[in-house]
Structure formats: structure tokens, C-alpha cells
Amino acid sequence: MYSEKVMDHFNNPRNVGEIQDCSGVGEVGNPVCGDIMKIFIQVEDNIIKDIKFKTFGCGAAIATSSMVTEMAKGKTIEEALKITKQSVADKLDGLPPQKMHCSNLAADALHKAIEDYQNSQEKK
Amino acid sequence: MRRIYFDHSATTPVHPLVAREMDHFLTGDNFGNPSSMHYFGRIALNALDEAREKVARAIGASTGEIIFTSSGTESDNMAIHGAAYTNRRRGNHIITSAVEHHAVLHTVRALESHGFDVTILPVDRYGMVDINDVEAAITDKTILISVMHANNEVGTIMPIAEIGRLAQERRITFHVDAVQSFGKIPVNVDDLGVNLLSLAGHKFYGPKGVGMLYVRKGTPWKQTMLYGGAQEHMRRAGTENIPAIVGFGKAVELAVEKIDEESKRLITLRDRMIKEVLDRFPHVELTGHPNLRLPNHVSFVFRYIEGESMLLSLDMRGIAVSSGSACTSGSLEPSHVLLSMGYPHEVAHGSLRLTLGKDNTEEDVEYFLDVMEPIVTRLRAMSPLMRNSDANIPAE
Numbered sequence: 001m002y003s004e005k006v007m008d009h010f011n012n013p014r015n016v017g018e019i020q021d022c023s024g025v026g027e028v029g030n031p032v033c034g035d036i037m038k039i040f041i042q043v044e045d046n047i048i049k050d051i052k053f054k055t056f057g058c059g060a061a062i063a064t065s066s067m068v069t070e071m072a073k074g075k076t077i078e079e080a081l082k083i084t085k086q087s088v089a090d091k092l093d094g095l096p097p098q099k100m101h102c103s104n105l106a107a108d109a110l111h112k113a114i115e116d117y118q119n120s121q122e123k124k
Numbered sequence: 125m126r127r128i129y130f131d132h133s134a135t136t137p138v139h140p141l142v143a144r145e146m147d148h149f150l151t152g153d154n155f156g157n158p159s160s161m162h163y164f165g166r167i168a169l170n171a172l173d174e175a176r177e178k179v180a181r182a183i184g185a186s187t188g189e190i191i192f193t194s195s196g197t198e199s200d201n202m203a204i205h206g207a208a209y210t211n212r213r214r215g216n217h218i219i220t221s222a223v224e225h226h227a228v229l230h231t232v233r234a235l236e237s238h239g240f241d242v243t244i245l246p247v248d249r250y251g252m253v254d255i256n257d258v259e260a261a262i263t264d265k266t267i268l269i270s271v272m273h274a275n276n277e278v279g280t281i282m283p284i285a286e287i288g289r290l291a292q293e294r295r296i297t298f299h300v301d302a303v304q305s306f307g308k309i310p311v312n313v314d315d316l317g318v319n320l321l322s323l324a325g326h327k328f329y330g331p332k333g334v335g336m337l338y339v340r341k342g343t344p345w346k347q348t349m350l351y352g353g354a355q356e357h358m359r360r361a362g363t364e365n366i367p368a369i370v371g372f373g374k375a376v377e378l379a380v381e382k383i384d385e386e387s388k389r390l391i392t393l394r395d396r397m398i399k400e401v402l403d404r405f406p407h408v409e410l411t412g413h414p415n416l417r418l419p420n421h422v423s424f425v426f427r428y429i430e431g432e433s434m435l436l437s438l439d440m441r442g443i444a445v446s447s448g449s450a451c452t453s454g455s456l457e458p459s460h461v462l463l464s465m466g467y468p469h470e471v472a473h474g475s476l477r478l479t480l481g482k483d484n485t486e487e488d489v490e491y492f493l494d495v496m497e498p499i500v501t502r503l504r505a506m507s508p509l510m511r512n513s514d515a516n517i518p519a520e
Binding site: 002007010011013016027031032033034035036037038054055056057058059061062 | 428429430431432433436437440449458468469470473505506507508509
């Protein structure tokens with residue numbers, strides 16, 4: 001049901017953890033639907049220097065979280081904002097159809113983390 | 125890779141002796157249609173009669189009360205639909221429980237949209253129906269009560285004999301889905317006081333695609349779903365699946381033969397698994413009743429972890445289990461059983477079910493416990509729901 005790439009990212013997820021004093025945090029999902037993702041970013045000179053995630057969820061939820069951190073790391077904010085649910089799923093060689101909706105929230109979490117960072121910049 | 129199968133509530137392997145008997149009816153002269161009068165037909169009819177006798181003997185019924193079907197689902201549908209429409213003039217009220225299999229729940233819901241009134245009984249935190257709730261739900265319009273013998277997700281054994289006595293007193297048709305219990309605990313139609321009872325062959329080392337519906341003589345029940353030939357005493361049209369029915373009969377025979385001995389063995393394994401898991405892992409609860417549960421049934425909720433991720437991790441290490449999480453059901457809702465028992469959504473998502481079988485050993489249980497430990501640690505370390513203070517792991 002899952003591609004080899006999904007299973008690889010599920011089994012060896014990249015960038016698991018939290019960043020203390022990070023530039024932005026994004027959280028999506030809720031316990032009711034069974035998936036919660038939290039993404040932490042560290043931004044320096046408009047570049048995502050570090051990114052980490054914590055996820056409660058199924059195989060697809062964990063794999064998309066891992067993949068999105070890999071895709072965003074080292075990118076500029078503008079480049080990172082171009083990452084979409086579809087591009088994450090494509091990079092994982094696809095997701096089962098029912099997982100596209102419920103468990104493919106990682107790009108949203110990334111965008112929220114960037115938004116959080118941008119809001120804090122405006123306040124400065 | 126070492127492979128361990130802990131999902132016997134989903135299905136079981138076909139017993140080699142069952143396969144051997146079935147094979148006999150897939151080859152040679154044993155292909156006949158039991159409705160034919162000639163030599164080939166008589167061989168098939170003979171096999172059909174023999175299988176029916178084995179099943180009748182095993183559940184304390186007479187052969188005229190046994191109808192072979194294609195599955196437990198078909199048996200449940202036929203039982204409920206047939207009882208509802210046959211009793212339609214007497215009333216329109218049906219009582220069932222919140223934790224039934226979908227083969228029962230969805231059938232009852234479909235009848236609801238055709239003018240039947242339905243009461244769905246609540247369950248307690250063990251998934252148990254209260255006999256007082258059944259009694260309180262009965263009205264003068266009640267025509268059918270359907271309650272499962274044992275629950276597939278949490279293993280809880282329902283007070284069927286008590287409900288049966290009540291139903292008999294009030295002259296209400298009583299259906300029991302015994303798909304999960306047969307072969308694990310005694311199933312006798314008189315002891316349980318049932319009118320209708322469903323079985324599925326593949327849950328007790330028989331083949332898939334064959335089930336049975338018991339209909340007590342005198343029960344106001346007619347088949348209302350399939351139109352066609354006069355097979356099964358005009359109660360189930362369609363040429364009989366002789367190889368599968370022969371396999372079903374053999375599997376029934378084998379299942380009751382060593383039930384006491386095998387149940388004892390399974391209870392020992394089950395209780396060891398439950399004790400060790402609860403001892404080793406924090407934030408884990410047994411789901412279902414601690415004692416009034418199927419001998420082979422182990423089920424938990426692991427807080428802060430989603431069920432599918434546990435299932436996948438175990439599968440990668442060769443261990444097959446199941447989960448009632450939304451992700452494994454193909455819907456967004458976690459198990460209706462756990463929700464009915466009062467578990468919140470996020471906890472119900474962390475369900476894990478291990479159902480043991482005849483080939484499982486103590487070593488299998490040990491292997492599972494060893495494999496499970498790093499999986500729980502890893503997934504919890506990844507979970508945003510897990511506070512570091514809760515963890516049995518060092519904070520990052």
C-alpha cells in the first residue's frame with residue numbers, strides 16, 4: 001500500500017525533534033482525526049538553516065513530515081513556500097488516495113511555521 | 125525473516141486436515157451439483173449432509189436448522205432482514221448493541237430507513253451490554269434482539285444466556301453473531317437460548333467464503349434477500365459451494381474437539397502477554413473485559429501513539445497485528461467500539477489488537493515483547509502529544 005520511499009521515511013525519519021528558541025513553529029491536525037504535526041524552523045538570512053518535526057500519526061503522516069523537512073532544509077523562505085502537499089507526495093513516489101487528505105498535512109505545518117516566523121519579524 | 129501471525133480475529137490459516145478434505149471435492153468425480161439426482165449429484169449431496177450433521181452436532185442443533193451461506197456477513201444480513209420482515213406485522217422495533225460488527229449495525233441501519241425503529245444499546249467501559257438496559261429497551265413492538273457473543277475488537281464476552289432467557293420470556297426473536305466466539309468458547313444454541321446464530325468458517329481454520337446461519341425450528345423467520353432455487357430447504361438460493369462447505373464441516377469438528385485444552389493453553393499465553401505489556405510500558409491500557417474475554421484475545425490502547433504506525437513497525441519486524449485506528453480502517457473515524465466504550469478519539473487511535481492462534485507459542489510472545497519495546501520508545505519520542513515528563517526516555 002505504501003511506496004518504498006514512504007516506508008524508508010517512516011522507518012528512518014529525518015530531522016525528528018524540537019528546536020529550542022526557534023524562529024517559527026507550525027502545528028496542524030488534531031487528536032480527533034488522528035494526526036498532529038508540529039514543525040520547528042530556525043531561519044538565518046532568509047534561509048531555513050535547521051528544521052525539525054514531531055508527529056503523532058500513521059505511516060503517511062510520519063513520512064510526509066520527514067520528507068517536508070528534507071525538502072525545506074537549506075531553502076530560502078520563498079522556495080520553501082512553494083512546497084505543496086502534492087510535491088511532498090510526489091517526492092515520496094505517491095501516497096494512497098485516502099491518505100492524501102487525512103495524513104498529508106506536513107506542507108501545511110511548514111507554511112504555518114513560516115507564517116509564525118514572518119509574524120514575529122513584522123513585530124520587530 | 126521470522127514471521128509471527130497475531131491476527132486470528134481477522135482470519136486464520138486453513139487447517140491442513142481441512143485443506144485435505146476440501147481438495148478431495150475439487151478433483152475427480154466429486155464436482156457434482158447436490159441438486160442433481162444422478163451419481164455425481166449424490167456424492168455432493170452426501171458431502172453436504174455430512175457437513176450439516178457435523179455442524180448441527182457441534183452447536184446442539186438439528187440438521188434442519190442449519191443453513192450454509194457465503195460468509196458471516198451474509199448470515200447476519202439474512203438473519204436480521206428475515207426476522208424483521210417476517211415479524212413485521214407484530215411490530216417494528218429492533219434492539220442491538222453499539223459494538224456490533226458492521227454486518228449487523230449497517231443492516232439494522234438500513235432497516236431503520238425502511239420504517240423500523242432501532243434501539244442501539246450502550247456498553248460499559250469493558251464493552252459489555254447490561255442486561256437491565258436490554259430489558260428496559262423492550263417495548264410491545266420489539267420483534268428482534270441482536271447481540272454478538274464476543275466482540276471482535278476487544279474480546280469481551282456478552283451475557284448472551286441471560287439475554288436469551290429474557291428474549292424467550294418475552295417471545296422476541298434473538299439473533300447472536302457468534303463469528304468470533306465459536307471454537308474458542310462453548311457455543312450451544314440451547315444453553316445460549318438463541319433463535320438465530322451466525323458463524324464464519326475462516327475464523328476457526330476453515331476456508332473463506334463460507335458461513336452458516338442457524339435458525340431454530342419454529343422461529344418466525346423467512347429468507348427475504350435472495351430469489352432463486354430451492355437449495356438449503358428453500359432458505360438460501362444458489363448452488364452450494366461444496367468444497368467450502370465440506371471444509372467448514374471439518375473445521376467445525378476440529379474446533380470443538382480440543383476446545384478445552386486449547387482454550388487453557390491460549391489463556392495462559394494471553395494473560396502472560398497482557399501482564400508483560402502492562403508491566404513494561406507506561407500509558408497503556410487493556411481494552412475490553414479483563415476476565416470475561418476470549419481466550420485468544422489481547423487488545424490495548426497505547427497513549428500518544430497512532431495504531432497504524434505500531435502495526436507497520438511490527439510488520440517490518442515480521443509480526444502481524446491489527447489496529448482499530450482510523451488509518452487502518454480507510455475512514456477518518458477510529459473504531460466505533462472503542463468510542464462507544466468511552467475512549468476519546470486520540471486514545472482510540474492508539475489501539476492495538478493481538479489475537480492468538482493454534483500455532484502461537486510462548487517464544488512468539490517473548491519475541492513480540494522484545495520487538496515492541498524499541499518501537500514504543502521510538503514512536504513516543506516522535507509524538508508531540510508525549511510530554512517529556514511522561515516519557516520513559518530522556519528529553520532531547
